[in-house]
Amino acid sequence: MNAIETIGLEHIYADGTVALSGVDFEANPGERVAVLGPNGSGKTTLFYHFNGLIRPTAGEVRVFGKNISKENIDTVRRRVGIVFQDPDSQLFAPTVSEDIAFGPKNLGMAAQDIKDRVAEALRRFDIEELAKKNPANISEGQKRRVAIAGVVVMEPDILVLDEPTCGLDACGVAGTMEILDELNGEGKTIIISTHDTELAASWADRVYILNKGKIFRKGAPRHIFADEKLISEAGLKHPAIVQTFREFHARGISKGDVPLSVLELMDSIDAKLMSIRCAIAGFDVSAGNEVYLGMKDGMLVAGSVPTGVKGKAVFGGKKGEDIAVKDVAGDLQQLAGSITIIRVPGIIEGGSRAVDIGKVREILEKENARKIGAMGTSAKVLVNKMRIKCDFEFDVAQSGMLAALRGFNAVIFASGGMAERVIERVREKKIKHTYFTL
Ligand SMILES: Nc1ncnc2c1ncn2[C@@H]1O[C@H](COP(=O)(O)OP(=O)(O)OP(=O)(O)O)[C@@H](O)[C@H]1O
Ligand SMILES: [Mg+2]
Known part of the structure; x- marks a missing residue:
């Protein structure tokens, strides 16, 4: 069963604008979907349908197999959380923490439960120091983070984020995407819209390209971005890695499939030739x-x-x-070194509080760690608590693997479900590795 599915979706606004027509969209449970498309192509309109904010002119919208109706709209809104493109349209409480508490309060949760959830969301999004501020008086990037926190706190099964990285600095983008990865590791379906093709290429399981209210193309990122003509016709920017690969390929240096990460680009190079x-x-x-x-x-x-x-x-x-x-x-x-993956219990499993710190020190000593990174909230909290200095801040899994390929012994602390994903990638790359669960 799909988490979200639209069939022949059409939306005509009151002024006669045909914003969507014949849109067949699907996202599987646990999938990461990126929707690309130029301004006015219908991304926001499509997202509004996912939790019944607007009604289709024609066609159907199904959430976990059921058409959205008056009877199930409350359940749908609980299961599908939307973060709007413009954070100002989402933030209205007098303080950041009240804003984040608004959704859970509306659902009638117990006061203590709300308090715990808000505290956790503030920590996860690294906005604890903003808790008492008025959302009108914080920066744009901070607003975006608060808006995402306000939806994540409701624990929806499907998170729909309209341009979540727009206006964020490099750390903000990396941090936001990491939180989305973490939530995805907890089994949530994540759907984002973005103008950033690099991000879509490296992050998504599936990509949709919208154009003038229609689906121009859909598929796995590797297929989509391999098609030079398609990307140009869609008015999108070619990811730098794909462009670099094409130039290498044309000169006989690279071979194989289009790479979507630095690691894959390195793989494509035929070192024996040189x-x-x-x-x-x-x-x-x-x-x-x-x-x-x-x-x-x-x-x-x-x-x-x-x-x-x-x-x-x-x-x-x-x-x-x-x-x-x-x-x-x-x-x-x-000549590669090795990777040690240390799985830290995810937040829903008790987080870093559930960890035996002595055991971690022992592992680090034994593995002779040279390069360290932490991904996800509970792993980051743990390394901070232990005053471990991290060597990688961005794209931790890939950075760890690249370090190992350069001969270092890398250690990656990964929160909850993120750990399994890292192991999968490390195995694929055939890098020597050890795995510890805390
Ligand atoms: N309330 C509205 N009334 C009439 N037309 C609208 C309304 N909202 C959006 N549109 C039109 O619908 C089309 C799709 O708009 P939408 O906001 O969904 O695009 P988008 O892909 O999200 O664009 P952007 O990248 O700029 O956010 C556009 O032509 C837009 O002008
Ligand atoms: Mg939009």
Whole structure:
């Protein structure tokens, strides 16, 4: 059963504007869906239908298999939370915490329960210091965060966010997307609209492109973004990674499917085609000499001790200088370090309070952690509590994997369901890894 489905959805506004026509949309439970499309293409109008804010002129809207009706509209509104494009239209209480408490109060929750939920939402969205402020007097980015918190606090099964990253700084975007990932890891369906093709490419399971009220194209991001003509025709920007890949591909450097992340772009490069540049560690090399490649401080170095991956020097050099190496026998991934994934109970499982800190210290010592990152609320709270300094702030899973490929031992603290997703990716990449559940 779909979490949300529209069939032949049409919407004509009172002034005769045909905002949507023949829209067949679906989002599966637990799926991450991104809706792209130029201004006025109908994204907001479509989202308004998902919880019955406006009625279709024709066609159907189903939530978990049921058509929205007068009888079930309250249930639908509880299960589908919408964060509006303009946070000002959502925030109206005299203080930020009252604003976040508004939804739960409306649902008639017990006072203590509301208090706990609001406190948790303030922490999750890192807006505790705004709690007593008037939402009219906070910054645009902060407003957006408060608006999202006010919907998340109701614990809907489906979260619909209209341009959630618009107006946020880089940290704000990363933080927001991480919270959405975390909620997704808890099983929630997430639907966003965005003008950011990089974000849609790297984040979504499924992408819709709207144009003039119609679905121009839908599919997996890899298919959508591989189609150069389609993206241009849709008036969208090509993600930089895809563009880089195309240029590499045209020059015979990259091969395979279109990459959607830095990691995948690295994979697409056919290293065997090229000579590899690296520094010589502690000896002089003549052209044609055999050298052994290894990783040191995240860089490739050529040594004389027969360990690592063998290659042949193209030209010679003195110690400390750079040389080029060809005929590399073996996969450079052999030189990769490892990843330790530490699963921290998610907020709904008790969060960092449920953690034995002694055990964490033991793991860190044993694994000789060199690069550390934390993803999701409970993991971040834990590392802060333990005063562990993190090396990655953005895109933690990918950064950890890239660090491992550069020879480091990376440790990723991941909250709840996010951990399983990381493991899946690490396995796919065949990076040496260990997994601990706290
Ligand atoms: N209340 C309204 N009355 C009449 N027309 C409307 C109304 N709201 C939106 N429209 C029209 O419906 C079409 C779709 O608008 P919508 O806001 O859904 O687009 P959008 O894709 O969300 O655009 P944006 O990227 O600018 O947010 C546009 O042509 C718009 O002018
Ligand atoms: Mg809109």
